[in-house]
């Protein structure tokens with residue numbers, strides 16, 4: 001089928017859609033404004049403020065009132081009275097926010113990642129009473145068993161698993177209600193990885209990392225790793241940081257000048273070539289110098305980057321076709337590799353998950 | 366509400382599992398005491414195998430990776446689907462049957478070669494540093510695909526002492542069963 005001018009969502013890897021064969025779909029009179037991938041499930045928010053979910057559902061993470069897997073994007077009717085704005089998929093849970101300032105959560109809750117004051121899992125979206133219309137949500141993020149909400153005025157709230165300090169609290173193992181994380185400066189961007197997290201400050205564009213400290217994923221020198229439970233400045237990045245994306249064991253950073261990578265890269269997910277499989281020192285992706293990257297996304301073991309001309313590069317673990325680089329023959333990619341399927345498209349959004357990737361792209365005029 | 370969603374109709378139906386096989390070169394490691402570890406001329410390696418008429422360019426890992434450090438594994442995740450269509454690929458099916466039926470144990474195996482890829486192509490040539498053998502018969506016998514099996518890598522000079530291990534996967538049980546059945550039926554008909 002020919003993709004309409006309004007574009008299509010392209011699916012790669014183990015999405016559960018179209019029997020995991022690379023495929024695509026679109027909405028009859030609607031377009032995606034937000035994509036998110038968890039370990040095995042996906043969420044799409046549309047311009048008409050509807051939420052569509054599909055994929056694995058063992059913990060009720062699709063919010064459909066059952067635990068059966070769903071192989072086709074399905075509208076969450078229970079949220080129809082609300083205008084959904086953002087969605088973030090964690091490993092086994094989902095959080096969403098609405099235009100009215102409500103935040104809802106569903107799915108796995110073993111560490112309190114639903115923010116509902118307990119650790120009981122849910123299979124429908126439940127309102128997190130902590131948030132009120134005063135909290136104008138700007139971004140959501142979800143990690144393995146963690147959740148985060150960032151407000152327009154730069155306040156960051158996190159909840160869930162803190163076993164590695166990944167929600168930035170010193171002494172507790174987990175919290176079941178949102179808790180403000182602050183370093184005394186307003187925050188512009190948050191990313192929850194599987195067991196580590198990172199944020200960016202508004203004014204200076206500084207990067208802070210915290211959580212699991214193994215394999216260099218915090219980008220910090222070893223003498224700072226004893227304090228991994230609290231957010232620490234990654235001072236080795238000289239320019240202003242715009243975005244950060246945390247994966248399973250790796251971290252990508254978009255600055256005004258370049259893209260940096262650090263952490264684990266045994267499958268190529270750092271994009272630093274065939275000789276660097278781990279680094280705690282942030283390194284520039286020389287390969288894409290000269291290209292302007294505008295968006296980055298990390299799955300557990302892979303990475304995607306969108307350019308200002310609507311192109312997309314992927315790298316890392318190639319299994320199951322999640323890099324979007326072929327139909328049945330796959331391989332790990334150690335350098336950023338352009339996805340040729342999108343040569344005649346403008347890529348608008350990308351989300352990487354555990355073993356899959358979603359891309360929203362419109363045909364080139 | 367799923368009628369809000371438009372999915373283009375699929376053009377080509379996927380091939381039956383008995384009409385293809387998939388070979389994946391997963392990862393490799395060398396033993397710390399192996400000579401290859403201390404050989405400073407060996408800096409990066411790739412892995413290749415040969416399969417009947419499939420061009421070698423399609424059965425070798427597309428990249429060479431830094432030689433693994435002691436205790437380290439390097440990951441290729443290089444998977445290749447080989448078409449075994451009963452009408453178009455009789456040669457490949459016969460090739461597999463010969464391997465399954467072979468008296469010579471080496472011929473009954475898929476042989477993987479670990480190759481050292483010189484950094485400076487002008488000065489040095491690619492050098493074979495090890496072989497790993499996968500017995501196809503075990504798949505036919507068990508009826509099960511091979512998932513991340515570790516094979517001994519032996520050096521070309523001394524095939525008795527393993528120098529490391531190569532991890533491979535092979536989805537071929539359905540195809541091998543079909544081929545064996547079809548060829549032995551031919552023999553007795």
Ligand SMILES: [Mg+2]
Nearest residue numbers: 037089090142
């Ligand atoms: Mg995520």
Ligand SMILES: [Mg+2]
Nearest residue numbers: 300301354355
């Ligand atoms: Mg993965």
